[in-house]
Amino acid sequence: RKEVEQDPGPFNVPEGATVAFNCTYSNSASQSFFWYRQDCRKEPKLLMSVYSSGNEDGRFTAQLNRASQYISLLIRDSKLSDSATYLCVVNPGTGFQKLVFGTGTRLLVSP
Amino acid sequence: NAGVTQTPKFQVLKTGQSMTLQCAQDMNHEYMSWYRQDPGMGLRLIHYSVGAGITDQGEVPNGYNVSRSTTEDFPLRLLSAAPSQTSVYFCASSYSSGWQGVHEQYFGPGTRLTVT
Numbered sequence: 387r388k389e390v391e392q393d394p395g396p397f398n399v400p401e402g403a404t405v406a407f408n409c410t411y412s413n414s415a416s417q418s419f420f421w422y423r424q425d426c427r428k429e430p431k432l433l434m435s436v437y438s439s440g441n442e443d444g445r446f447t448a449q450l451n452r453a454s455q456y457i458s459l460l461i462r463d464s465k466l467s468d469s470a471t472y473l474c475v476v477n478p479g480t481g482f483q484k485l486v487f488g489t490g491t492r493l494l495v496s497p
Numbered sequence: 498n499a500g501v502t503q504t505p506k507f508q509v510l511k512t513g514q515s516m517t518l519q520c521a522q523d524m525n526h527e528y529m530s531w532y533r534q535d536p537g538m539g540l541r542l543i544h545y546s547v548g549a550g551i552t553d554q555g556e557v558p559n560g561y562n563v564s565r566s567t568t569e570d571f572p573l574r575l576l577s578a579a580p581s582q583t584s585v586y587f588c589a590s591s592y593s594s595g596w597q598g599v600h601e602q603y604f605g606p607g608t609r610l611t612v613t
Binding site: 390475489490 | 532537587601602604606607
């Protein structure tokens with residue numbers, strides 16, 4: 387089992403839709419979790435950190451389920467500009483050098 | 498602040514050539530890292546540094562060297578380029594504080610390297 391697993395997608399949704407991605411992780415000792423956004427041919431940028439049960443920022447909500455070892459990202463009222471790849475990143479708690487990056491979920495929002 | 502800068506943006510090398518990818522950050526971050534990103538794979542850590550003068554190997558260090566003589570700079574050297582090193586390389590910096598531990602990674606714009 388991979389340490390961090392994501393559905394690669396693509397998820398094709400119309401503008402205004404609500405879409406959710408899941409990310410599962412294998413290390414139950416993982417301490418912190420992040421969602422990064424990566425636009426095509428660009429660097430990843432932090433979207434949200436998830437330190438406890440969840441986090442909300444505007445249209446974006448991240449939730450953590452430690453029992454089932456997954457985190458989710460919910461995007462409400464999708465915009466064309468949300469089209470990107472979303473990377474799930476897990477910190478197993480043994481230092482920043484052990485961050486594990488998922489392969490990403492691609493989202494395409496259409497008019 | 499410029500954040501994390503990388504040069505060059507693109508590079509084509511022939512097998513066996515050597516080169517240095519430059520990385521600099523102006524945020525006074527203690528941690529710096531080099532990653533490579535390949536299709537279908539997550540970012541993989543090549544080398545990292547927890548402070549000036551201190552470096553260590555990551556997941557895929559073979560064929561690469563690093564040094565960190567200052568807080569700002571963290572160059573990555575390819576010793577003898579191979580086609581398997583064709584990839585996109587990202588430099589990142591970050592910092593740690595209190596109970597939250599390490600904060601987000603700030604990435605540079607990347608270097609697209611092709612080895613023929």
